[in-house]
Amino acid sequence: MTAFDIALWGIVPYIALTVFVVGHIWRWRVDQFGWTTHTTQLLENRWLRLGSPLFHFGLLAVIAGHVLGLLVPASWTHALGVSEAVYHALAVWGGALAGLAMMAGLALLLARRLINGRVRRTTSSMDKAMFTVLVVLVVLGMVQTVGVNLLGGGYDYRETVAVWFRGIFYLQPDASLMVGAPLAYQLHALVAWIFIGMWPFTRLVHAWSVPIAYLWRPYLVYRKRSGTPAGARR
Template identity: 45%
Template structure:
């Protein structure tokens, strides 16, 4: 492993996560009023409803697949009697459709911002950066999955997964990434970019949990009636 790859997989992850966590803390301390989705529903509702529904449900299942494949050690699957081939079939059968749904929803949301004039005008540079980062991460992940769809696909549970977990134990093993296919590496770098821009865009709303909304009283809107003299 050369020095550049050692930097990418041994040092860069800590730089990225430092920016990610530090940025979230700074943003929360300095810009709590900006910690919002900046909803544009009142400008256009139909496309937002379809695109947002597809994207969020798709991405939820995509993230669930990442948890199953990266955070859960392969020894757990071996203990349960789930072979690599069986896991691969399940992962593709569930993950590939979820990726299609998330991508389709994202395309609708991007098309909405580009074609609806009122939304395009109110879209900030950070919004475009966030959209680009999500498109890059989802797109490269979808491509990596597409190249890995055959029954003898690359088993990332024995390379990327232990490498990722080793980051949090501060015993990182960059050598595990040496034989990882290029499309998976591109996806990882795209994900790094997403983490870097995350704290400085509307994506921070993903860490907002409006639990109080469950017990909050309804907001009642009344139509204003003009009085006639």
Template identity: 35%
Template sequence: MNNFFFGIYPYIALSIMIVGSIARYDRDPFTWKSSSSQLLRRKQLMVGSILFHVGVLFIFFGHFFGLLVPHQVYEAIGIHAEAKQLLAAIAGGIAGIVAIIGALMLAHRRLTEPRIRDTSSFWDITILLMLVAQLALGLISVPYSIATAEHGSVINFMNWAQGVFTFQSGNAAHIADEPLIYKLHIVLGLTIFLVFPFTRLVHILSGFAAPVRYLLTRTGYQIVRSRRQAPRHPAE
């Protein structure tokens, strides 16, 4: 099971995320949106959305650079494994608290406002609850991560994450002996990647996909004429 979840499942999840997102953007571009409901409980939406997005963006880039930048780079600037794990746990914990407060506000709004709940799809509710659970798992792991910082477990997770993207065989062995709470956090995170193309999360990629499609396909272009150059109406 360890080999499946941490050696095979990452490739299943990432493949479905990439292929599924491309297919959805190509076949159903009009579903590529976040389906705003800002006219209802606007203040709760704005506060919750800001807290959630700020916290999640900090966590995402923290995970991205923390796991995928080689440890030698951190060593070269004087950040050793113990200090890096403490920094990740404390900074990530603060960002996690901000994000989960925002996520709970958004979940409360979506589940308790009848008009929003009735127009929410299965995935609208499911992905929001999955994100709340993922943030909760991350926060639960923070005290343990701080208490065991001297063991340098962060190195094992860095080796595992970098091994996934460099296609190393036997990569799952790096985290075979790590605590269950970390493993649950990873598996749920991979599952979020797996269901990504079927949810409103695809709008995250809009900032990247739209310019590419505009440059590579003719359908992205619009013909614009100045008022002076516009053709006259036959009646004129």
């Protein structure tokens, strides 16, 4: 293992996480009005109605799969009676379906931005960079799921990549676990850190502004205005 490997898998993650946290604080202090989705729904709605649900539901499923695969140790699922074969089948087929939904939704949203002139004019340089990195990230994820695990010989990332990832939060990342991982996994991890680092400077900050409080907000009572005839006023 070289010094480059140590820097790549032991230092880069902390740089990305630092930029992620500090960047959000900076963005909130200097650009609160920009903390929004910059929605283009009024400019075009038909493609958005198709692409947005596909993308977001696929994204939620992908995130759930990453949480289960990276943060939950294999020993825990084994203790629950889930065999390696069952877990592998659920992870591969579930990940493939979620990834396809996310890719289809993303393709529709990108096509919408390219084809519709009014929407295209609202796309900033940072939007273009963000979408580019996101496309690469999703494609690499599908290469892992379909290319390596479904069509290839498979790879037990829970014994290597997942252990390395959890070690980051213990301040003990074992870079050697990533050195031997397949190239698709290495590239996916690196692009993910790039994506995390650029997050605070994109429209993605709106993810932290979901109006969850509306779930507990009391109902608003509207009263009908009494129709008093004008001639009856004094």
